[in-house]
């Protein structure tokens with residue numbers, strides 16, 4: 001079944017908003033060594049329960065986080081309602097394995113939704129299709145018990161149909177109990193199998209039926225591409241596409257790059273592979289220049305707090321967005337092709353020149369001759385003088401003749417010192 005036959009979701013906020021906050025939070029924050037810890041360390045579900053027994057997120061401040069997210073430039077947020085370990089952050093009536101039944105004692109999805117919506121952000125739920133806690137979820141190649149032959153041989157007694165019903169029932173709960181849900185991010189399908197064991201995909205999840213349920217309950221809700229049905233948004237993960245992604249016919253697709261701060265999604269205490277704020281901003285700009293969104297992840301710790309390195313990134317993003325938001329929101333790829341170390345975004349008659357490596361005084365922009373009316377540094381609104389480079393004409397202020405520039409090149413005259421911001425932006429007002 002193709003998604004085209006069903007009602008079309010609301011894409012305007014998504015296409016405009018560009019930057020989403022991914023929040024991976026669950027009981028894997030206690031072992032604090034990656035959200036796949038149960039898989040990686042082959043932990044039996046009954047042994048893994050030690051973490052839910054000790055889950056006590058006394059420092060989780062949904063309202064504070066929502067405010068910080070808005071200030072840091074995020075326009076939507078996607079929380080893990082359940083990850084692969086099966087632990088549910090909301091008050092599901094279909095299982096006891098939920099946050100309200102731990103020392104948390106409350107529905108954390110509700111807190112998230114209320115807080116983020118109050119700050120004006122759109123709301124998304126990440127929901128794992130995989131479930132290593134549910135007794136009817138057959139042991140497959142990603143299951144923590146995959147190397148236990150006795151467990152694999154019990155698969156005949158497991159009824160995946162029961163799990164499927166549970167999955168659909170939980171999605172129904174999420175779409176009926178929390179008001180408008182703008183985005184559902186399912187994770188993930190692997191019907192090709194993994195490690196010599198069969199996998200799971202659209203047939204096992206009942207994806208077509210699930211999608212009908214979603215469109216029925218919340219027709220405006222965007223659904224990602226991991227149900228093995230196509231989906232509304234392609235979600236490349238942990239890499240930057242080199243070119244604008246397209247479908248098989250070469251048409252651009254709606255896409256969202258999901259990125260981590262350090263390679264892990266869940267809180268990973270000893271992981272020091274932090275991306276700098278500068279790199280994160282360059283990744284965001286690169287994404288928007290290729291018509292994509294960025295879903296940038298944070299992993300609150302076991303007490304619900306945001307660690308110091310993440311705080312720093314959020315603060316840096318906030319400073320940058322305060323000055324440069326308009327090169328991102330509502331902007332997309334440009335009709336012009338940028339030179340090396342530059343990314344363009346464009347919004348109507350405004351061209352945004354993002355400078356990844358600040359050059360010495362002259363920035364040459366081919367193809368813009370006759371199209372620039374005015375240019376300024378976006379950071380402080382100060383004029384950036386420019387000239388159209390016409391090699392055949394007199395150029396009174398030039399003591400050396402630039403070589404190798406095409407006739408339609410515009411040369412911007414920049415200060416020697418870059419503005420004090422990770423990715424400086426020059427805003428060009430185009431003539432029509």
Ligand code: GLC
Pocket residue numbers: 024035036187188237258265
């Ligand atoms: C993956 C991983 C996962 C993470 C997700 C985010 O497929 O299984 O741990 O939640 O992608 O996109």
